[in-house]
Amino acid sequence: MSVFEELGVMPELCKAVEDLGWTLPTPVQVEAIPLILGGGDVMAAAETGSGKTGAFAIPVLQIVHEALRQRMRPPSAAPAASSASSPGPGRSSKAASASSTAATCSLSADDRDPHVAVSADGRRAQSRNEKSWGGVRGSVGVFAACGGKVYYEVTVNDEGLSRVGWSCRTASLDLGTDKLGFGYGGTGKKSHNRQFDTYGEPFGAGDVIGCLLDCSSGGGGVSFTRNGTPLGPAFSLPPALSNQILYPTICLKNAEVSVNFGAPSGDPPLAHPPPPGYIPLAKAPDAWVLAAPEAGGGGGGAAAAAGAASVRLPVCLILEPARDLAEQTANCIRDFGRHLAAPSLSCGLFVGGVDPGPQLRSLREGVDIVVGTPGRVVDFVESGKIVLDQVRFFVLDEADRLISDNPDVILKLFARLPKGGTGVNRLQVLLFSATLHSPEVRSMADRICVTPTLVDLKGRDAVPETVDHVLIRVDPREDRSWLQSRPQVYTDGCHALDRLDTSSPSPPAETLSEAVKRLKPRLLVRLLESLKCDQALIFCRTNHDCDQLEKYLNGLGAGGGGGGEETGGKGGGGKGVAGGAGVFRGKRESGKENPFSCVVLAGARSVDERRAALSAFKEGDVRFLICTDVAARGLDIRELPYVINMTLPDRSEDYIHRIGRVGRADTLGLAISLVSQVPEKVWYCTVKGLKPWLAPDAANTKTTDKGGHTIWYDERSLLSSIETRLGRPIPAMSEDLTLPPELRERLAAGGEAYGQQRGGGTSKEVSEHLEQIAANVAQLASLEWSVQSSFLRLKQRWQKV
Numbered sequence: 028m029s030v031f032e033e034l035g036v037m038p039e040l041c042k043a044v045e046d047l048g049w050t051l052p053t054p055v056q057v058e059a060i061p062l063i064l065g066g067g068d069v070m071a072a073a074e075t076g077s078g079k080t081g082a083f084a085i086p087v088l089q090i091v092h093e094a095l096r097q098r099m100r101p102p103s104a105a106p107a108a109s110s111a112s113s114p115g116p117g118r119s120s121k122a123a124s125a126s127s128t129a130a131t132c133s134l135s136a137d138d139r140d141p142h143v144a145v146s147a148d149g150r151r152a153q154s155r156n157e158k159s160w161g162g163v164r165g166s167v168g169v170f171a172a173c174g175g176k177v178y179y180e181v182t183v184n185d186e187g188l189s190r191v192g193w194s195c196r197t198a199s200l201d202l203g204t205d206k207l208g209f210g211y212g213g214t215g216k217k218s219h220n221r222q223f224d225t226y227g228e229p230f231g232a233g234d235v236i237g238c239l240l241d242c243s244s245g246g247g248g249v250s251f252t253r254n255g256t257p258l259g260p261a262f263s264l265p266p267a268l269s270n271q272i273l274y275p276t277i278c279l280k281n282a283e284v285s286v287n288f289g290a291p292s293g294d295p296p297l298a299h300p301p302p303p304g305y306i307p308l309a310k311a312p313d314a315w316v317l318a319a320p321e322a323g324g325g326g327g328g329a330a331a332a333a334g335a336a337s338v339r340l341p342v343c344l345i346l347e348p349a350r351d352l353a354e355q356t357a358n359c360i361r362d363f364g365r366h367l368a369a370p371s372l373s374c375g376l377f378v379g380g381v382d383p384g385p386q387l388r389s390l391r392e393g394v395d396i397v398v399g400t401p402g403r404v405v406d407f408v409e410s411g412k413i414v415l416d417q418v419r420f421f422v423l424d425e426a427d428r429l430i431s432d433n434p435d436v437i438l439k440l441f442a443r444l445p446k447g448g449t450g451v452n453r454l455q456v457l458l459f460s461a462t463l464h465s466p467e468v469r470s471m472a473d474r475i476c477v478t479p480t481l482v483d484l485k486g487r488d489a490v491p492e493t494v495d496h497v498l499i500r501v502d503p504r505e506d507r508s509w510l511q512s513r514p515q516v517y518t519d520g521c522h523a524l525d526r527l528d529t530s531s532p533s534p535p536a537e538t539l540s541e542a543v544k545r546l547k548p549r550l551l552v553r554l555l556e557s558l559k560c561d562q563a564l565i566f567c568r569t570n571h572d573c574d575q576l577e578k579y580l581n582g583l584g585a586g587g588g589g590g591g592e593e594t595g596g597k598g599g600g601g602k603g604v605a606g607g608a609g610v611f612r613g614k615r616e617s618g619k620e621n622p623f624s625c626v627v628l629a630g631a632r633s634v635d636e637r638r639a640a641l642s643a644f645k646e647g648d649v650r651f652l653i654c655t656d657v658a659a660r661g662l663d664i665r666e667l668p669y670v671i672n673m674t675l676p677d678r679s680e681d682y683i684h685r686i687g688r689v690g691r692a693d694t695l696g697l698a699i700s701l702v703s704q705v706p707e708k709v710w711y712c713t714v715k716g717l718k719p720w721l722a723p724d725a726a727n728t729k730t731t732d733k734g735g736h737t738i739w740y741d742e743r744s745l746l747s748s749i750e751t752r753l754g755r756p757i758p759a760m761s762e763d764l765t766l767p768p769e770l771r772e773r774l775a776a777g778g779e780a781y782g783q784q785r786g787g788g789t790s791k792e793v794s795e796h797l798e799q800i801a802a803n804v805a806q807l808a809s810l811e812w813s814v815q816s817s818f819l820r821l822k823q824r825w826q827k828v
């Protein structure tokens with residue numbers, strides 16, 4: 028039995044994990060997998076690169092798969108395959124012939140306002156509150172795109188006020204007060220989106236109201252009957268609801284009503300036959316209907332089975348803060364799920380910046396697991412394209428970033444998720460990140476989690492032991508190489524309007540700031556040479572900085588950009604940097620002949636460009652990936668040796684994530700930060716869409732407090748907050764840009780190198796695990812020995828007898 032199986036992971040997922048070459052779960056996987064499988068909400072904080080994706084994806088896949096299996100109908104009752112994929116009108120006749128009863132039709136005890144009482148059989152609702160309305164929804168809903176026509180009846184039992192009709196599961200229970208509900212009230216008004224218009228006639232005690240829903244393709248709608256008399260069309264269904272599910276809904280004020288769904292057994296005969304073409308909801312074909320999660324009782328209800336068999340609605344919603352990360356997570360999920368069958372699971376990627384067409388198509392075919400970025404997901408949810416009625420998991424990966432950037436979206440989505448009452452169907456909320464300790468995270472967790480278990484393996488913001496940190500002090504007062512004109516450095520243009528004083532022994536702040544901008548790229552090139560670095564992730568502060576650095580490196584590598592550096596290094600000595608190719612050779616040939624080949628992964632690039640850049644870098648076709656913080660979180664690039672910070676991030680937690688791109692999966696990595704020793708003026712634009720760097724000669728380069736678009740950036744103070752977070756000072760590289768002696772010696776002693784496995788390949792976790800289980804294995808062996816011996820002894824005795 029594999030260790031993953033010991034954690035309760037099903038064989039198909041263990042096999043996938045084995046395919047990936049994972050022999051042992053990482054510590055966060057050991058802790059989190061059983062907790063999630065056990066049904067609890069989990070907040071997991073574990074260092075970067077420690078396997079958090081597997082820690083949530085594996086158990087989520089298992090539960091989603093189990094839930095879908097349970098909901099699958101026995102083959103004999105299943106509708107024909109052609110009708111199973113989407114609830115389109117074309118299916119209706121076939122579905123209608125497969126009419127198994129929606130036996131779970133009732134008023135829901137879970138989906139109701141607290142002051143509305145529902146009888147045990149779910150056929151009577153009562154509210155004695157005279158001041159406010161209280162509502163209750165039915166447990167079975169109808170696909171607006173099913174093509175059918177359904178009916179249920181409400182008998183008014185007393186003189187109170189009632190409103191009846193249909194609504195989506197996320198609509199207000201105060202029926203008709205939002206865009207998702209359609210009501211008809213006793214005062215003779217129809218209501219939708221808070222608009223109350225005269226309709227039909229008033230009704231009261233003893234009246235029987237028929238609630239009709241026409242989902243036929245020719246543009247159906249909602250209408251009503253009173254005591255069997257049709258009252259005419261009340262509402263047509265807006266296109267935005269075409270993917271939604273509409274549930275019977277009753278809203279009461281000091282009133283009682285009885286409901287009849289027309290079940291062949293359990294309901295009395297309907298008071299009035301449904302109008303021609305309509306069938307009672309309880310007799311609706313399975314493919315038209317879907318049970319709300321709580322009504323399924325573990326997913327086993329007939330209607331639940333029916334709905335799941337006819338259209339696969341998402342069971343899991345995973346949010347990621349960046350498109351690239353969402354794509355990576357979706358790929359991981361597909362890898363993990365590759366051996367799951369009957370049913371196999373489908374994972375859809377929903378990110379912005381790309382044509383929504385394929386995403387919409389995938390939804391029509393059925394998506395079980397939605398992975399996406401907040402913007403696109405909420406957009407699709409609000410327009411009814413993603414239906415959340417069946418969601419069992421809400422996962423926030425890189426939760427702190429999602430919460431700090433999109434708190435409203437998270438709350439909005441959470442409000443639309445079915446909470447599912449208690450037991451196996453309740454919504455599970457999972458929050459994962461390497462930095463999960465902020466007050467914002469705690470307060471969001473209080474709102475969206477139910478007594479979550481905190482998995483916090485190493486305390487606040489632990490950083491992997493596999494990452495070494497060094498810094499390069501950038502001081503243009505000492506290193507004057509920034510005065511050279513070649514190769515040309517492209518700065519951000521912040522000082523385009525300033526007169527620079529390059530001759531003064533104590534230059535003004537603006538001159539020093541410009542000097543930092545010119546010096547850092549030169550130092551970078553010297554650093555890459557010194558380390559013989561042929562693969563690194565290089566973080567810049569802005570999209571524009573990325574573009575400028577790309578231009579500079581490309582200029583060097585292409586051989587014609589700026590020519591060789593005149594002089595290099597402190598004091599003007601040092602070796603020159605050849606402008607052309609061939610300064611050093613990396614281990615990979617393809618596409619890496621250029622020693623400074625680079626691509627950019629930044630928010631301003633298109634999704635396709637970002638995808639191509641990441642893939643070229645991962646494949647080794649280019650040496651350097653220049654990026655903004657959009658790549659700081661989650662990206663998993665195998666055996667990456669170096670991360671270089673051209674500028675420190677202004678949030679210390681971003682440093683933790685940036686450097687977490689190395690030192691992953693027990694591989695050693697080095698994080699190098701170029702830290703300016705003087706303040707640097709940088710762009711800081713508060714006006715959305717304004718890009719002053721595109722015309723720096725005309726831009727307002729005053730600081731933001733004076734109405735301009737710049738700030739002074741002080742990396743020394745940023746460094747000290749990062750060091751406080753790390754709990755130790757970061758050593759500086761020596762002047763010739765070689766590693767500090769202690770790091771060199773340690774690497775040499777262990778025969779180790781950055782980008783390679785720590786300890787020559789036997790991971791610390793493997794050794795620790797072997798140590799931990801050694802005693803148990805010995806005990807097992809001795810038990811086995813005594814069992815075998817006593818069996819033989821018994822056998823001998825038996826033979827003698």
Ligand SMILES: Nc1ncnc2c1ncn2[C@@H]1O[C@H](COP(=O)(O)OP(=O)(O)OP(=O)(O)O)[C@@H](O)[C@H]1O
Binds near residue numbers: 053692
């Ligand atoms: N049990 C395991 N055995 C071997 N490798 C593993 C295991 N779990 C994860 N990995 C590998 O470790 C690397 C990091 O995993 P993952 O991306 O899940 O880390 P993470 O904790 O989510 O990091 P981050 O905080 O940066 O998002 C991946 O390459 C993954 O394949």
